[in-house]
Amino acid sequence: MFEERLEEFEALFHPTSIAVVGVSSDERKVGSAWVKGLLSANFKGNVYAVGAGGGTIAGSEIFTSLRSIPGEIDYVVVCIPRRSVLSLLDDCAFKKVKFIQFFTAGFSETGDAEGHELERDVAAKARQSGIRIIGPNCIGVYCPESRFPSGPAQEPRIGIDGPVGFISQSGGLADKLVELGIARGIGFSKGVSFGNGADLDAADFLQYLAADPKTRIIGAYFEGSRDGRRLFDSMKKIAQVKPLVAWKGGKTGVGAEAAMSHTGSLSSSAAIWSTMLKQAGAIEVDSLEELVDVLLLFQEVRNWQGISVAIVGGLCGGGGGISVSAGDACSEEGLNIPALSETTRQELVNILGPVGSIVRNPVDISQAYGQPSILHKVMEVIMADANIQLVIVQEDADILVKYGCLQISDIINGVLIDFASRCSKPVVVVSPPGSAEMDRLRIENQLSQASIPVFPTMERAARAIARVNQYFSSHQGT
Amino acid sequence: MFEERLEEFEALFHPTSIAVVGVSSDERKVGSAWVKGLLSANFKGNVYAVGAGGGTIAGSEIFTSLRSIPGEIDYVVVCIPRRSVLSLLDDCAFKKVKFIQFFTAGFSETGDAEGHELERDVAAKARQSGIRIIGPNCIGVYCPESRFPSGPAQEPRIGIDGPVGFISQSGGLADKLVELGIARGIGFSKGVSFGNGADLDAADFLQYLAADPKTRIIGAYFEGSRDGRRLFDSMKKIAQVKPLVAWKGGKTGVGAEAAMSHTGSLSSSAAIWSTMLKQAGAIEVDSLEELVDVLLLFQEVRNWQGISVAIVGGLCGGGGGISVSAGDACSEEGLNIPALSETTRQELVNILGPVGSIVRNPVDISQAYGQPSILHKVMEVIMADANIQLVIVQEDADILVKYGCLQISDIINGVLIDFASRCSKPVVVVSPPGSAEMDRLRIENQLSQASIPVFPTMERAARAIARVNQYFSSHQGT
Numbered sequence: 001m002f003e004e005r006l007e008e009f010e011a012l013f014h015p016t017s018i019a020v021v022g023v024s025s026d027e028r029k030v031g032s033a034w035v036k037g038l039l040s041a042n043f044k045g046n047v048y049a050v051g052a053g054g055g056t057i058a059g060s061e062i063f064t065s066l067r068s069i070p071g072e073i074d075y076v077v078v079c080i081p082r083r084s085v086l087s088l089l090d091d092c093a094f095k096k097v098k099f100i101q102f103f104t105a106g107f108s109e110t111g112d113a114e115g116h117e118l119e120r121d122v123a124a125k126a127r128q129s130g131i132r133i134i135g136p137n138c139i140g141v142y143c144p145e146s147r148f149p150s151g152p153a154q155e156p157r158i159g160i161d162g163p164v165g166f167i168s169q170s171g172g173l174a175d176k177l178v179e180l181g182i183a184r185g186i187g188f189s190k191g192v193s194f195g196n197g198a199d200l201d202a203a204d205f206l207q208y209l210a211a212d213p214k215t216r217i218i219g220a221y222f223e224g225s226r227d228g229r230r231l232f233d234s235m236k237k238i239a240q241v242k243p244l245v246a247w248k249g250g251k252t253g254v255g256a257e258a259a260m261s262h263t264g265s266l267s268s269s270a271a272i273w274s275t276m277l278k279q280a281g282a283i284e285v286d287s288l289e290e291l292v293d294v295l296l297l298f299q300e301v302r303n304w305q306g307i308s309v310a311i312v313g314g315l316c317g318g319g320g321g322i323s324v325s326a327g328d329a330c331s332e333e334g335l336n337i338p339a340l341s342e343t344t345r346q347e348l349v350n351i352l353g354p355v356g357s358i359v360r361n362p363v364d365i366s367q368a369y370g371q372p373s374i375l376h377k378v379m380e381v382i383m384a385d386a387n388i389q390l391v392i393v394q395e396d397a398d399i400l401v402k403y404g405c406l407q408i409s410d411i412i413n414g415v416l417i418d419f420a421s422r423c424s425k426p427v428v429v430v431s432p433p434g435s436a437e438m439d440r441l442r443i444e445n446q447l448s449q450a451s452i453p454v455f456p457t458m459e460r461a462a463r464a465i466a467r468v469n470q471y472f473s474s475h476q477g478t
Numbered sequence: 479m480f481e482e483r484l485e486e487f488e489a490l491f492h493p494t495s496i497a498v499v500g501v502s503s504d505e506r507k508v509g510s511a512w513v514k515g516l517l518s519a520n521f522k523g524n525v526y527a528v529g530a531g532g533g534t535i536a537g538s539e540i541f542t543s544l545r546s547i548p549g550e551i552d553y554v555v556v557c558i559p560r561r562s563v564l565s566l567l568d569d570c571a572f573k574k575v576k577f578i579q580f581f582t583a584g585f586s587e588t589g590d591a592e593g594h595e596l597e598r599d600v601a602a603k604a605r606q607s608g609i610r611i612i613g614p615n616c617i618g619v620y621c622p623e624s625r626f627p628s629g630p631a632q633e634p635r636i637g638i639d640g641p642v643g644f645i646s647q648s649g650g651l652a653d654k655l656v657e658l659g660i661a662r663g664i665g666f667s668k669g670v671s672f673g674n675g676a677d678l679d680a681a682d683f684l685q686y687l688a689a690d691p692k693t694r695i696i697g698a699y700f701e702g703s704r705d706g707r708r709l710f711d712s713m714k715k716i717a718q719v720k721p722l723v724a725w726k727g728g729k730t731g732v733g734a735e736a737a738m739s740h741t742g743s744l745s746s747s748a749a750i751w752s753t754m755l756k757q758a759g760a761i762e763v764d765s766l767e768e769l770v771d772v773l774l775l776f777q778e779v780r781n782w783q784g785i786s787v788a789i790v791g792g793l794c795g796g797g798g799g800i801s802v803s804a805g806d807a808c809s810e811e812g813l814n815i816p817a818l819s820e821t822t823r824q825e826l827v828n829i830l831g832p833v834g835s836i837v838r839n840p841v842d843i844s845q846a847y848g849q850p851s852i853l854h855k856v857m858e859v860i861m862a863d864a865n866i867q868l869v870i871v872q873e874d875a876d877i878l879v880k881y882g883c884l885q886i887s888d889i890i891n892g893v894l895i896d897f898a899s900r901c902s903k904p905v906v907v908v909s910p911p912g913s914a915e916m917d918r919l920r921i922e923n924q925l926s927q928a929s930i931p932v933f934p935t936m937e938r939a940a941r942a943i944a945r946v947n948q949y950f951s952s953h954q955g956t
Contacts, residue, residue: 033881106832110832151796151880151881152881153880153881153882154882156880157880157913168799169799170796170798170799170800170802171796171798171799172792172795172796172797172798172799172800172844172877173796173799173800173803175796175876175877175880176796176874176876176877176910176912179876179880179912179913179914180912180913182912182913183911183912183913183915221799223799223802249799249802249803249806250802250805250806251806252805252806252809252810253809254805254806254808254809254815254839254840255802255803255805255806255809257805257838258798258801258802258804258805258836258838258840258842259802261801261836261838261842262798262799262801262802262836262842263798287803287807287935287937288803289935289937314650317650318629318648318649318650318651318653318654319650320648320649320650320736320740320741321646321647321648321649321650321651321699321701321727321740322648322650322651323736323739323740324648324701324727324728324733324736324737324740325651325727325733325765325766326736327728327730327732327733327735327736328727328728328729328730328732328733329765330732331730331731331732331733332730337732354584354588358736358739358740360735360736360739361732362732362736364736364739364740366650396654398653398654398657399650399653399654402629402631402634402635402653402657403511403629403630403631404631404632432654433661433911433934434654434657434658434660434661435635435657435658435660435661436657437661437915437919441915456911457765457767459765459767
């Protein structure tokens with residue numbers, strides 16, 4: 001599907017050379033930051049700097065014009081003021097540039113006639129020369145495989161290579177998504193932030209990601225669309241073959257006005273978007289956190305069986321209230337928390353004793369007092385219960401630290417990682433923030449490196465599970 | 479109101495001596511952990527250890543019976559098995575003990591006849607001797623002023639002394655609340671976890687907190703109540719004089735079953751509880767996170783004016799998408815995001831320029847590129863706008879790190895702290911987690927030490943603001 005996009009966008013995500021226009025020897029300028037960022041990330045192609053004043057940046061020549069660059073140029077990053085962009089297009093046409101990304105703002109998002117007109121003129125002129133535009137008013141491409149960082153940072157972190165592709169009309173949210181990927185173990189195939197979307201728009205990039213063999217899951221942040229019909233038709237096809245997780249910003253009146261000022265997007269009503277996403281088969285989410293949660297869960301889970309969950313808490317005591325509130329949180333998101341079989345309950349009583357634990361689902365194993373051998377037995381019994389399709393474990397660093405079990409958190413994690421790798425049922429961990437943040441981050445890193453998805457609250461884990469199940473229950477056998 | 483509780487419970491929250499029953503020289507036993515925890519926290523009264531085997535713990539004698547302790551005993555922590563608790567009550571009566579807290583479990587929460595009967599017998603026998611019971615199946619009192627730590631940890635952190643009092647049927651959630659207080663800067667006057675509530679129940683403790691001059695705000699986690707009428711009547715009075723923030727666990731079928739196994743609580747339906755809380759004038763919350771958010775905001779805000787908020791984002795770029803999604807999040811929680819006055823907008827254009835920022839509300843100050851002098855001017859202009867009653871600032875450590883503004887985050891925080899201390903309008907900060915957690919924690923600590931409440935997402939900040947406003951809009955002039 002959309003295989004033609006692969007060749008068409010090859011030079012977009014894997015350019016052999018990038019020219020940054022609007023660079024000076026002043027390293028604080030944004031154009032200079034783009035150049036330094038590409039160099040520091042070890043971008044795999046050539047990097048050229050262009051600036052009217054010439055000079056050098058990071059030891060390299062600053063060409064005084066695009067035309068004076070000796071080699072070919074696939075991708076141009078534009079950081080000059082808007083008044084100069086039309087004449088730059090002539091230089092780009094001369095150099096047979098394939099893609100121009102305008103970091104430059106001041107187009108339709110300003111809301112004034114001048115900005116609208118300039119955006120139309122730029123798009124028309126580029127079209128005449130066969131150049132495609134990303135933006136204007138955006139940070140463009142991100143591709144860990146090409147070592148193409150996200151945004152104009154001098155020392156960007158490149159993030160993790162992986163199966164998640166994304167599009168975002170907002171550069172700030174794209175940047176944050178990359179950072180949250182680093183934090184939570186999400187790997188990215190490609191990303192693109194396309195701002196006003198004057199030429200290439202959401203549908204184009206989504207079609208590419210649908211065809212891209214490196215992309216297994218697609219995330220999207222929209223503010224609006226200039227061609228809703230085309231976007232809908234594309235999403236409908238794409239959602240047949242890959243999970244498409246979509247967040248629509250500007251759903252409220254205030255948000256929509258902000259979207260108009262941000263990317264010149266004319267937002268339709270929230271209800272229209274929700275209906276469209278649903279009919280297209282996309283999975284709608286309501287916040288950046290939820291987008292990240294759902295992408296992470298899609299990335300990590302194998303052998304999805306359903307939403308009949310067992311909840312295990314109290315790894316080091318204190319699991320009673322957690323059992324109650326976890327039961328509430330999962331129920332409210334529509335998960336099933338089935339009764340454990342009589343055999344399972346009896347075995348849990350044998351392991352934990354009759355007092356101080358809760359041997360129904362949710363299971364409170366407070367009486368294990370952090371002993372990994374007991375956790376091991378409990379997990380074995382629960383995993384074997386035919387009523388259970390997924391296990392959620394609550395591992396609270398504060399409680400582990402407080403009750404002296406932290407020194408064995410590595411072993412506890414080892415037990416969980418062992419089960420997650422051996423069993424056909426997915427394991428999900430909830431590790432809530434608190435006062436032992438270093439310890440929590442250590443737990444999260446260990447687990448996410450072993451492909452166990454970690455969530456900060458039971459509510460967020462439950463919601464992500466419900467969303468992922470929404471996909472699999474309508475794509476049985478895929 | 480309820481002033482008689484102050485004297486009655488003086489020995490509960492400020493006991494002159496505590497005896498822990500069920501201690502051995504084996505330091506891994508839970509009774510031993512209680513003793514070591516009280517000593518390591520420098521509890522202000524005497525600490526006695528009692529255990530049939532005698533010996534020593536942490537250099538102190540373990541008395542072989544309660545009767546052999548030379549001095550008076552205000553508060554007894556019981557960690558012996560349930561079969562021995564009735565005979566212990568005789569010793570307690572002999573020693574004229576005032577309060578007994580049963581860490582011991584195995585009472586009504588087991589659901590069996592034996593547990594129910596034992597709980598009734600214990601309550602009846604204690605009543606005959608004038609002893610009040612906390613629990614059974616609980617961790618009892620927490621009071622930073624008395625240096626009385628929460629729960630049986632060997633080296634507990636005592637937390638911060640402050641204006642928030644809480645009650646919790648769950649010991650685990652009480653512990654977590656204390657840790658979240660440490661993490662987020664909430665100070666506690668007193669707390670109590672009372673498990674099954676066989677004698678002293680929620681209403682008793684709430685009455686004390688209402689009378690307690692050190693308690694300005696009350697938080698509560700309920701699983702059920704044995705006397706709903708009395709609880710309702712108490713809450714109705716209490717909510718007149720102090721904000722009462724209440725979370726009901728076990729609102730779903732699964733949660734209610736867990737509550738029955740946890741604290742023997744017979745939960746009424748969610749709708750009944752919600753109606754009761756509303757009619758009592760309490761502020762209902764739906765999760766531990768929300769409870770903490772609302773308590774924090776109540777603690778920090780002065781001069782509440784209302785929910786007409788200005789949102790400021792993009793402190794170091796990347797504020798466009800944040801403006802859109804923040805507008806959505808605040809609108810969805812019912813906050814007003816009024817248009818800025820024409821004067822304010824014109825002044826913002828003068829400060830930020832016409833391109834690349836958003837000078838409507840939400841305000842995106844990306845063009846400030848992290849310069850504190852610009853933030854200072856922006857804050858001054860917005861604070862002066864008569865349409866605005868509260869300012870929410872989004873400060874994202876990931877973006878500050880990425881775009882090289884982190885070295886000035888101290889200065890940015892200085893600007894915010896300066897405004898918060900000088901202005902009559904509250905300032906709230908949203909600082910979302912990500913990949914620069916050390917930096918985020920540093921920002922959060924700086925701000926919360928200066929009494930600026932910090933929230934991890936715009937959604938949670940907005941919801942807390944709406945909840946706090948719920949109180950002030952029905953208590954005008956208090």
